[in-house]
Amino acid sequence: MSNTGIGARVARLEDQRFITGAGKYTDDVNVAGQTYAAFARSEHAHATVKSVDSKAALAVPGVIAVFTGADLEKDAIGPLPAGWMIHSKDGSPMNAPGHPCLVQGKARYVGDPVAVVIGESLAAARAGAEALAIDYDVHEAVTDPAKARSSATQLHDSAPKNTCYEWELGDKAATAAAFKSAKHVTKLSLSNNRLVPNPMEPRSALGNYDAGTDSFTLYTTSQNPHVARLVMSAFLNVAPEHKLRVIAPDVGGGFGSKIYVYPEEVVCTWASKKVGRPIKWTADRTEAFITDAHGRDHVTNAEIAMDERGKILGLKVHTTANLGGYPSLFATCVPTYLYATLLSGQYDIPAIYAEVDAVYTNTVPVDAYRGAGRPEATFLVERIVEIASREMGIDPATFRKRNFIKKFPHQTPVIMNYDAGDYAASLNKACELIDYKGFGKRRREAARRGKLRGIGFSCYIEACGIAPSAAVGSLGAGVGLWESAEVRVNPTGNVEILTGSHSHGQGHETTFAQLVSDRLGIGIDQVTIVHGDTDKVQFGMGTYGSRSGAVGMTAISKALDKVEAKAKKIAAHLLEASESDIEFKDGAFSVSGTDKKVTFPEVSLNAYVAHKFPSDEIEPGLKEGAFHDPSNFTFPAGCHICEIEIDPETGVCEIADWVAVDDFGNVINPMIVEGQVHGGIAQGVGQALMEGVSYDSSGQLMTGSFMDYCMPRADNLPSFKVDTTVTPCPSNPLGIKGCGEAGAIASPPAVINAITDAIGHENITMPATPQVVWQAARQGAARAAE
Amino acid sequence: MYEFAYHRPNSIRKASSLSASGEAKFLAGGQTLLPTMKQRLASPDALIDLAGIEALQGIELKGRTLHIGAMSRHADVASSAVVREAIPALAALAGDIGDPHVRAMGTIGGSIANNDPAADYPAACLGLGATIVTNKRRISADDFFTDMFETALEEGEIITKVLFPLPRRSAYAKFDNPASRYALVGVFVSKRGRDVRVAVTGAGPCVFRVAAMEDALSKRFAAKSLDGISVAAGDLNSDIHASADYRAHLVGVMARRAVAAA
């Protein structure tokens, strides 16, 4: 292994610019003649906009224009679509009304944009937005997903009972039969709390129309600029694809929330032609809270059936998933194909039946958020398995091992075909690292200090490397989920990699360069990664679903294969040898069995001068592209164990210890992987202990700022013990599975299992704030006293 | 934020006369006032920055009284050798307000003028029996904090300093609101001669004293003395962060912890 190749702990190349303030984010981009947009947003969760009077706004000095939904309608700018078709049990297609970029008719959540004011300055635009007189007819709101289907309030005429779909997966009859033969059945009702993604950089857009070329440029905070361009062209009618350039420069975190096309970027682009000036908009944190797609929000009832030895026979799940006011771009697939397909967990479960009802409520739209569906599945499976083991009096580690899938490939009853894994290996290693045997002693020692100590397991699995195009197409996806790459070798031997992946915190500039360094034997400083610009990269599907390693890097690897093959041909001519005798190693081509050699930069130069090979046989130049469509999902899995100490007087939980043993297949850069795991655990601990969106019954967001919405901070977390086990992924040549979401997927059940272990009963909701835990601990104490 | 005029007078007299016209506001650390203005919830037409006024600065021990100038930043109080020696609990309280940015800017005068129901300093003022000195008069802490975000200050009145009589024992126990890290419940206890004070912030609409606890502690200053004494949940705040019952319970827990630490 070279010190910059695959497997090396290379410090992130991009961090120099990020930590010295030299990064270039969308809001850092300024163009001559720029104006500013301010959006007037609905203050009501559910209201018909009767009129928008812009007279006073237009009179504000510096205000240039005001646009409303009617202006979009006139220009046939379409609503934001749902990108994944789901069919209900009865075969009917989902009810997925579009989301107009400015309200047309009704506003359906607090924050829904009603009008935009364009001003010479931000202050003018905001003053204009305030001066708009918007007349509302306010309706009752429904915010609770559990009440949406029976509510008298109807959000959309086209979605009776506020229902998008009633979907099912698995074999209902076989599952019912499994329950009939069961010796023990464990039941669980839970809610998976709603979260605000809160990337550090708020969303931003700068739309610019160029009359000379009749084309648009949009700078935007996107995880997938090509998809944004496609949606804006094909569905929204903003501009044809070849007349729209989308650039996503440095992006400060996304966690999923920057996958989707949002009203603001559409409006800034479209309106830049109407006013003949560039238009910039940047969300403030308050806007981020009420406009970035939220995550999770499930209400679930589940039952699991076991035989007398604790062997799982079947699992039955009913989930109501809250989509918010409209179906966001990928929202419909999150609680279905990204959720129910993982309900088998790491376990050999012969029969599974899941039903999911997706509902609309007067809340911010919900879509994929770090983990997307898989944290919800893992939380359910790992909670119910834990409770089942406790109820049956079987040690939770033993119970899990008894039910682990041991032979691969393994076909689950819920679509997924797991290709490789060794679940006992990660569980055993995690038990060793945390000293599971010594837990009883630690618990007694804590009790002497007046603390309740508990231990919680989470053996998670996820489906990453999203995803085989034909497979997702058959499940309703509107797009294919391959990835593209182009390798451009310059005459002097340095290399530009154009990728359809997009880095917004993942460190692609480092890991992708490590792959190239490894393959071509050149330093990583000889490699530039180009991404995030539709004029540079021809097409790509972007970064989410832990796909950029497994899919994006495989595309690069394929293109590198082609570069190497062609370079070999050229080297053969330079060395006057037969191509079959050429070996490529450590950056040099040699003739096997001789000391004749030519370096990669020498071959590169010769590729472009084209003096020494027949250019009728070999084309000059050295540039190759590849598209890679994966043959399967990848299946990262592992075991996290958390130990918690509770102060029963206050309910404060302190995480005393944390072990994570993950199987990500082969690892490109262990340091970056550890960083991803750390961040993921922090987010999962946030969900488990602190974060939770709260709406009042009228649909006002009660947790609209960091004063009320609690984010995890460094002092809430211990030093994590992070380790790996490795079963290489068989479906890509690099053997990698993906690590971006694992921490967020694994951690919430580990925390809640530890708390429930400590307090001695299962009645805990997330976020388990001190108040929640205090109440639960009191119940526990009361029960123990009985 | 709306437009406003900005003044930086160098004397209390000038500050006072500037405040006489229009909708002016004093600016101290700006940690509360500026965010409110950014959110367009306040729109003063002028800000009178108090940072240039020498007379509002300084920390000094005079006999058995600690004088803290109104413009003393939280970080100054936290790190002051004088405060740490005289009333360590007060230095610790200041050092636990907000985050380093907030402590570098926020001031004692701004904090108590604002009288946020979850702020820490009001508990110290009431719990130590402080006197608030203004450009017009002296106000005892017992009379100063009148209601939620309300004080005895009159229009244009400027806090110049706060006088703390030295206690024999004192401690502050704070239970953080997990999100904002203001006090969900904070209890300041002190003992000076036979005078025992228990002041509670965060729990109710305004900082308050708990007479039953003070009586019990003046008989015997020990955590045990508080067993069985509780505050009525009925008068306490209930919100998404904590029910009144939980707050009432925490008042007891924090009071015992403060006494044990004092």
Ligand SMILES: Cc1cc2nc3c(=O)[nH]c(=O)nc-3n(C[C@H](O)[C@H](O)[C@H](O)COP(=O)(O)OP(=O)(O)OC[C@H]3O[C@@H](n4cnc5c(N)ncnc54)[C@H](O)[C@@H]3O)c2cc1C
């Ligand atoms: C993120 C964050 C976290 C915080 N956490 C805490 C916490 O944990 N505990 C806590 O107690 N506080 C907390 N605060 C509040 C902080 O302590 C503020 O500094 C304080 O509330 C106001 O002080 P200031 O000096 O910033 O006043 P300013 O914001 O400048 O002024 C506040 C008000 O007081 C008036 N005023 C200021 N000085 C005087 C004076 N000398 N005479 C008369 N009127 C005056 C102003 O006109 C204004 O109305 C936090 C603030 C932030 C932003």
